[in-house]
Amino acid sequence: MDDLLALLLPPLPVVVAVLAVAGAALPAAVTGGGTRRWFGGRGESRRAEAQAARDAAAQAFYELDTAQRGLRISIETITAVDASPAARQAVDHFAELGRRIDQVSEVYITAVDAHDLDRDDLDPSVAARATGELNRAKDELARVKDELDRYEQGLAPLLGKAETQLARLAPARERAKAALLAASNGLDAARASGLRADELAARLAALGPELTRLNEGAGQHGVAETLQRADRMLREAEAVRSEAERLPERAAEIDKRLVSLRTRAQALAHRAGGVEPVLSELRRRFSTACWQDLQSVPEQAAANVRQAEERLGEATLAREEQRWADATALLGTVRALLNGSDEAVSAAGDRLERLNAVAKDPQAEVERTRFAIRDAQLLAMAGRSTPDPRHARPLDDSVARLERAIDGLEGRHPDYWHFLQETEAVRTTVARVVELIREDRGAGR
Incomplete structure (x- = not known):
């Protein structure tokens, strides 16, 4: 001082x-x-x-x-x-x-x-x-x-x-310098394992001018500014040290993800090839409305797999050049592409399975939905002589909607997919009513 x-x-x-x-x-x-x-x-x-x-x-x-x-x-x-x-x-x-x-x-x-x-x-x-x-x-x-x-x-x-x-000044300066030394040692250890860590080295080098100003002291730059500078240097140096210590683990993790996503892309390409036979059966057995939205799945899945494989190649190059942030971003893109394609490919098979089940026994879907409605109606009447209109009205509407969906199954080529969407929508509405009833009971209404 x-x-x-x-x-x-x-x-x-x-x-x-x-x-x-x-x-x-x-x-x-x-x-x-x-x-x-x-x-x-x-x-x-x-x-x-x-x-x-x-x-x-x-x-x-x-x-x-x-x-x-x-x-x-x-x-x-x-x-x-x-x-x-x-x-x-x-x-x-x-x-x-x-x-x-x-x-x-x-x-x-x-x-x-x-x-x-x-x-x-x-x-x-x-x-x-x-x-x-x-x-x-x-x-x-x-x-x-x-x-x-x-x-x-x-x-x-x-x-x-x-x-x-002022009493904080000397300890803050020493902590910042110690953090810089630890970061430098961490970089040396990472390089000794064969990793260049160029980005981290550049971040650490950028702290050089700040260290010069820190050494010039508070007499030239003021106490408040010097304390702020010491705190910034401490945070950045600790971040560099932490990332340097984790670098070998990060490299291993990227290598593992490259292998896993490449395997997944190959498996998805194989599964995408099986979508066309599923679509053929859907076309043959069900009305156009039941499968029309799935027509582009094979082509889109194949395109996504090709794009994912291209990004995998770029991620591999980034890994070889130790551009860790680029490699991580590219792997995230690959995962998103494969997730979207996987859902679309699975949707085709799931659609055929659900349509087969409802075509064989539509009454099972009807009873499932009616049971949900009756259960909600009983809950709405529990302890009451008349139901709350806020509960009764959506339940009555759900009954009518279910009846309309059942009537839609009549005819030579019923739209089973529309029927399934309607029954699912009815059950969703009923579940919201049940939740509302329980909230009202919990609040004493």
């Missing part, structure tokens, strides 16, 4: 410089000097009183100067770390006190310079006048000292906060 403040402290105001001028006036306890004997009865007594007044004024001047010096250090400590309105107000107040100190100090110096109290022929009237002037100067110095003391008491919260900030 002392080094920082030495850089930040500007020259002291006039009051400090005048110590050299007034040095002769300091009391014996301060200067180590003394006064000559002056014989002459009443005149000697007046002279002794004047010298005592001079010594008392010098002591008051010395105490005021000492207090001002200490407070100036406190002010510089605060301004080094705090730019708040309260801190600026404290600085302005200190400057105002400094002007007041200069004024009373000038009065004191003038009084000291006006009279040579060590002269052998000092006139008693002059000694008396000097005593009065010096006592008044001493009283003014003491009053300003009291003002300075009260100001110092009010400054305590700001000073405490500033000193806390």
